[in-house]
Amino acid sequence: MSIFENIKSAFKNVFSNKMRTFLTTLGIIIGIAAVIAITSVGNGSQAQITEQFDSLGVGRITVSLRSNSPRNMVSADALTYQDYEKLREIDGIKSISPVYSGNNASVKLLNPKETNNASITGVTPDYENIMSPTMLYGRYINDSDVEAKSKVAVINDTTAEKVFGYCNQSIIGEKISIKTWQGSFKYTVIGISENSDAKTESLYENEYPEKMIVPISSAFRLFNRKTISNIVLVAEDADNSESLCSAITNKLSEIHKNSDKYTAESAAEQMDAMNEVTGTVTMLISGVAAISLIVGGIGVMNIMLVTVTERTREIGIRKSIGAKNKDIMLQFVVEAVILTGIGGILGVLFGWIFGILAGNLMGVSSVVSINSIIMAVMISTAIGIVFGVYPARKAALLDPIEALRYE
Amino acid sequence: MSKVMIQIENLKKYYSQGSIQVKALDGVSLRVQEGEFVSIMGSSGSGKSTMMNVLGCLDKPTDGIFFLDGIDVAKLKDTGLAEIRNKKIGFVFQTFNLLPKLSAIENVELPMAYSGVPIKERHKRASEALKRVGLSERMKHKPNELSGGQRQRVAIARALVNEPSILLADEPTGNLDSKSTFEIIDIFQKLNDEGATIVMVTHEPDVAQYTKRIVTFKDGKAISDEIVKNRIIAEEEMK
Structure with a gap:
């Protein structure tokens, strides 16, 4: 049985129980949607910050009194x-x-x-x-x-x-x-x-x-x-700005006879700092999304185990007419991948919409990169494979006689 | 001299149930020539179902010799057995065992999907097989839209479609009314007339009278093996 036929029959099975499919893939949908939404807003604001600092001039240095210790x-x-x-x-x-x-x-x-x-x-x-x-x-x-x-x-x-x-x-x-x-x-x-x-x-x-x-x-x-x-x-020389910054703060401390009260920051540093913040937020939420994806994967594995049990007889029939263990294995792995793949695609769609909404709310343009879509599809496929193999293997190794007897 | 399809010598199948060893098959020898129509009889626990499973390559014997159409089946592993089931054996079960979500023709096409027959040819061969069992009109129907007799005919078409060396039928009329029973037996007899080798397990002596040879099992052994003298022809009965 070709992979194409497996995909076709997997779609048939997956769509024959739409509610179950939706609930099963919800974890994947949420995980992927979160990643897509966050990265799209993150990319958008990063691009905007970069553009802004470019227009301000990256070589500029601002000297000011530290404002984080008002008491002193x-x-x-x-x-x-x-x-x-x-x-x-x-x-x-x-x-x-x-x-x-x-x-x-x-x-x-x-x-x-x-x-x-x-x-x-x-x-x-x-x-x-x-x-x-x-x-x-x-x-x-x-x-x-x-x-x-x-x-x-x-x-x-x-x-x-x-x-x-x-x-x-x-x-x-x-x-x-x-x-x-x-x-x-x-x-x-x-x-x-x-x-x-x-x-x-x-x-x-x-x-x-x-x-x-x-x-x-x-x-x-x-x-x-x-x-x-x-x-x-x-x-004069943008590459020198770091040593210049320390020379300035040292000089100011010398004049005012204090220490560590002044900051001299170049726009590039401020940009880095802001990018770091958005990067950290992106990482954090991606971490949450990763957990959601793992939980989603476990959900898929769980439902695949249920499916294998429900379809024990079918597996017996298929084996009796000549399906090899690897045919059964492939059938169920493909089905798990279709499940998570659907979750991934829905996740991209929801994430895209959510990113645009969140972007509008925050006044940031949201940019869905083709990379993040490819990544989302790859991740959801990988989840399908990882969490589909165990149930599929269980199905493949069923004893045909036992499976045929199953009511 | 016709070809030997099944050659079994001193075949044993032992199970262990807890600490007790069950001798489901205890030294069976059997030879089936091409074109025979054999029924295997016996009460429950006689070993006839185990015999069927071993013959159908669903189960591996513990010991003994088993050649199917010249292939030493006793030595094969899972994948090899799956190939034998696919190409050399056609199964017909008491409970039909059709896939409920697939239409009649899709069910018949399934064995060919596992043997890598191109889709177009599958379709052609499947509709021919359904025609042979008289179901050309109902190819697109799902099993739950068919009567018991019709479902069993779909199952027979599925068993035939890869042109197997033997047809194995396990109580094929067990779930059918008497009219459908005649129809199914009639199909088997006609297939046999066309040259198919058929082995059928049954516990009904009446049904066995339609076959050419009866092998009786008891306690894991074949205790009798006789030719049916006054074979009944189902087609004549139905008139």
Whole structure:
């Protein structure tokens, strides 16, 4: 009997009891569906993270105060403009800029239209080299702006649309009114950049969509602060970024006379860290899925043993008309593989649907790779073989006389 | 001189049931020529069923000589025996033993599936075999849609389809009414007339009268072996 005929008759048997088939394969379905759903969402978010960090520039290093020990945080540890000036002296830095982020609920852009809370970022001209924004109109902040504490601002096109209702050359030179807890200030728009966050907004929901870049010295005046949020820089040689990072944190510890309070992380490291997190989650759930698959396999084995007992007489008949042990063996292994194979296919379908649903919920695109489908089919087939062999062997070794007598 | 189909000498089959040794066959010798129609009789426990199982290569003898169509069957292992069952033996059982999920023709095709006959030829040969037993009209029916006599005819077609050396029938009329019994016996007699060698186990002396030779078993031994003198022809009885 050819393998094709075995498959045909196995399908017939498997479909003659649909409910049993469904319940038997449920474990496999859940296991495979979990693997497919998780890997598809995992792949999707990984691809998205990679794309995002690529667009941000992988070579960028962010220096900040560790935020995981707030109890030990003292004001002496806070990063200052002086820190920035000292770090600037370290060799191997291409561009470096202090950043003051005024992400505060009481910051509003008032004129001509009132907007929601705004994000005001104080920087030095080097920030342009680090972030490399696309300038639509006007210019970026320059050294004399910083020196003179000029009330000038670079906004992005989204902000322009919100505040002015339009976005063109004529906005350059217009005034924007900013309200902080320090009072109201009028700033002149000197440049408009393209909103680079637009395409990645889904991943980091932006709480302060109205963005504005001002000279760091002006930011200090706006918020009456002397400390800075962090320092961003780009290494001359990206391969050197690791040693550069340790040089920076050492220098900062030296200045502030403390230890292990600062982090200097490149975007690549952050990406690795995030990938590691998604990787760990994927591994964890895959582990659960693996257990589900094993349990599913045991379920298949159990039902195959029941099937063999139920069909003892059939086995006797087949043997009496000339079926060899290996024919019976093949028949039941094929049937087990068909069972788990159906489970695998249904699992892929459910996993696919579930991945898309979960992806939509999490704002991540779900990517079902052909590899994971092939893997799922291979795994479910392998389960069918592994857990089908024992019952099939039992069937094959039945004594034909005993089997024929079975009622 | 016609061919010897079954040659059995001093055949023994011992079982151990707990500590007791059961001598199911205790030195049986039997010779069946091609074209014979033999019935094996005996009460239950006489060893006739064991004889049938050994003849059908479902069971291996403990000792003795057994040649089937010139093949030394006593020495064969599982796979070899399966091949003999497939090609040299056609089985007909009391309880028909058809596969309930398969149609009549699919049941008849099954032995050929195990001997690797191409699908097209299987279909052709199976419908010919069903025609021989007069069931061409009901080829697509499932066993539960057929009467007992019709089921047994399907079983006979299945037994015939690989052109075996012998037909073994184990109480083939045991589950049938008298009309069906005549029909089945009639088929056997006609097949025998066409040259088939048939060995039939029965405990009904009436049924044995339709065969050509009666071998009687008792306590694991063949105690008598005689030619049927006034053989009854089923076709004439049915008129």
